[in-house]
Amino acid sequence: MRLYLCEKPSQAKDIAKVLGANRRGDGCWMGTDVTVTWCIGHLLETAPPDAYDERYKRWVLADLPIIPDKWKMLVKPKTASQFK
Structure with a gap:
């Protein structure tokens, strides 16, 4: 699995969309073999x-x-x- 850590939620949402991570998790966006999360x-x-x-x-x-x-x-x- 690849993990992407973004600076803020809006940035994570945009990157997740491009990577196909469209399932919303608890503090992250998930897709096939990819997770995009962010800092607060x-x-x-x-x-x-x-x-x-x-x-x-x-x-x-x-x-x-x-x-x-x-x-x-x-x-x-x-x-x-x-x-x-």
């Missing part, structure tokens, strides 16, 4: 500092800058259904 604002956000260490729950100047080895991303609750 920002689907992910960076995790807050305390997601890396409990001590960062309270801001202390000595802890700054906080630069993790690997950045954690969280799905925004408002856009979770589209992300899934």
Whole structure:
């Protein structure tokens, strides 16, 4: 299956029409071997500092800058259904 990710729903609808994806799904357009979906604002956000260490729950100047080895991303609750 080919997946196309568009910036916004109207763009996805236009591209889906060209690709023959005419069945409306939950947050997408589907066709034979093709799915076209879209984003709604920002689907992910960076995790807050305390997601890396409990001590960062309270801001202390000595802890700054906080630069993790690997950045954690969280799905925004408002856009979770589209992300899934």
